[in-house]
Amino acid sequence: MRILIATDAWQPQVNGVVRVFETTVDLLRAMGHAVEVIGPDRFRLGMPAPSYPEVRLALPWRIGRMIERFRPDAIHVPVEGPIGLAARAWCVRRGVPFTTSFHTRFGDYFEARLGIDRRHLYRMQRWFHDAGAAFMVQTDSLERQLGGYGFRRIRRWGRAVDTAAFRPWRDRPDFDPDFLGLPRPIFLYVGRVAREKNLEAFFGLDLPGTKLVVGDGPQLGEYRGKWPAVRFLGYRHGDELARHFAAADVFVLPSRFETFGLVVLEALACGTPVAALPVPGPLDILGDGSGVGVLSEDLASAALNALRLDRAACRRFAEGFSWESCTRQFAANLVPIEPTAWK
Structure with a gap:
């Protein structure tokens, strides 16, 4: 199958959504599909995205010509950005079916940060996705929530982890777990350094050892100054x-x-137990009684209790999430384009 993905979430950005698409594209190609990605790396970049200054928006000129040159059998348009909007408009104008997928809770973010009623943002996202022939979501809780907001034609596209890239380094005889030289225990956060990630709740926890942050984002400079004890x-x-x-x-x-x-999943694949709030996402992955993570509104208690969990069990749990299965699920969700569309 010739698959075209028109996505604003792509290189040169570095984030979880980009990793999902990079892995999916690699596996689709390994399965024999021809995949073309129309991403920001193909265009001149313009203004920064609202609330995401490290992400510069593409100026997607002539995207229709790119699509027509590739003559895809299926088109996927996941992100509500300039590339996604341009590809969506082209497909709607030509009557060409396409699929979409959900990656960001804009409604929740902007309600929490700016006081904007989340329903307005979800209404805008629904307008974007409802034009597609199928709408892919990751979890049961997302399907219930978005269905409640009126999203239609929902199909499941799960997530997994690359257990070859993310592995239990502590099992290697040449690995020194104290290479960071930090007081233990080490409580780690990896991800975007931004207000919507609720990081100050983590920084303010009364925990022994070290709080460590790996990642970048708009609040990095501010948080470095405000929280000197955090690395x-x-x-x-x-x-x-x-x-x-x-x-x-x-x-x-x-x-x-x-x-x-x-x-x-990346942490678990490396043998590291998880502490999180009992909210969609962590709840969908860990549920109740997984034995590899602790979910609680008392995040300090969750972090301390997670110290007692078995690292080998964390790795075994992560091994149950297969990217190959998820990628086949993605391909099965695509909606074929009639060959006559390219005549």
Whole structure:
């Protein structure tokens, strides 16, 4: 199948959504599909995205010509940005079916930060996605929530973790878990450094040892000045990122607004137990009684209790999430384009 993905979430950005699409594209190609990605790297970049200054928006000129040159059998348009809007408009104008997927709870973010009624934002997102022939979501809780907001044609596209890239480095004889040189226990957060991630709730916890942050974002400078006891390392990639996951004693996710929380699986794959709030995303992954994470509104208690969990069990749990299965699910959700569309 010839699959075209027109996405604003792509290189040169670094985030969980980009990792999802990079992994999906690689596996689709390994399965024999021809995949074309129309992302920000194909265009001149313009103004920064609202509330995401590190993400510069693409100016997607001539996107229709790119689509027509590739002549895809299926089109996926996931993100409500300039590329997504341009691809959506082209498909609607031509009567070409396409699929979409959900990646950001804009309504929850903006209600929490700016006091904007979340229903207005979900109404805008619904307008975007309802034009598609199918709408992919990651979890049961998302399907229930978005169905309640009137989203239609919902199909499941799960998430997984690359257990070869994210692995239990502590099992290697040449790995020194104390390479960071920090007081233990180490409580780690990996992700975007931004207000909507609820990081100050993590920073303010009364915990022994070290709070460590790996990632970048608009509040990095502010938080470095305000929370001098927290160690901020900026971005880490590849094996270096996995080594930081493995060196930590507990991974802490304070966010209330995840669509899934891929970093939870990445931590578990490295053998690191998880402490998180009992909210959609962590609840969908860990549920009750998984034995590899602690979910509680008392995040300090969750983090301390997670110290006692079995690291080998964390790895075994993560091994149950297969990217190959998720990628086949994605391909099965695509809606074929009639060959006559390209005549």
